[in-house]
Amino acid sequence: MERSGRRGQCALATAAALVVALTAAASAGQAGDKALIGRWHTEREGGVVEIHRCGEALCGRVVDGVRLRVNPDQRDVRNPDRAQRSRKVLGVRVLNGFSGGPGRWKGGPLYDPETGNLAGSGTLTLADPDTLKVQGCIAMFLCKTQTWRRAR
Numbered sequence: 001m002e003r004s005g006r007r008g009q010c011a012l013a014t015a016a017a018l019v020v021a022l023t024a025a026a027s028a029g030q031a032g033d034k035a036l037i038g039r040w041h042t043e044r045e046g047g048v049v050e051i052h053r054c055g056e057a058l059c060g061r062v063v064d065g066v067r068l069r070v071n072p073d074q075r076d077v078r079n080p081d082r083a084q085r086s087r088k089v090l091g092v093r094v095l096n097g098f099s100g101g102p103g104r105w106k107g108g109p110l111y112d113p114e115t116g117n118l119a120g121s122g123t124l125t126l127a128d129p130d131t132l133k134v135q136g137c138i139a140m141f142l143c144k145t146q147t148w149r150r151a152r
Contacts, residue, residue, distance in 0.1 A: 032101030033058055035126055039151035045114060048151055049094055058105060058124075060095030062113065078116030089113045095134075098124055110136040119144075
């Protein structure tokens with residue numbers, strides 16, 4: 001009986017250690033995500049994208065831009081999907097389903113309402129606390145990268 005009691009204690013200790021390790025890993029991922037959460041200036045048209053949590057992943061939506069300040073009712077007229085062309089650009093999701101971290105996240109799709117281009121996958125790489133490299137790819141080797149700056 002003594003032997004089975006020790007095995008039970010050992011199994012319990014192993015299970016507890018596993019729970020602690022998994023919780024720490026999940027917390028580390030969420031802590032790394034915090035580095036991206038917030039507003040970022042895009043390269044063109046004075047655009048600002050807000051990166052936020054969407055479930056377990058990170059997403060981004062349009063929150064400002066030069067054209068939006070002139071016309072807050074601007075529509076997504078360049079969208080390849082005709083059914084989407086009447087929606088407002090303000091609030092449009094441009095980054096979807098990114099996970100990873102602490103320095104690099106993968107996900108997609110990415111959408112550019114200025115051109116109507118859709119990239120099926122991409123990466124977000126934090127070059128430093130205020131610089132984000134945003135890469136969208138339509139195929140494995142057909143990628144474009146923009147550098148975004150943190151909005152203050």
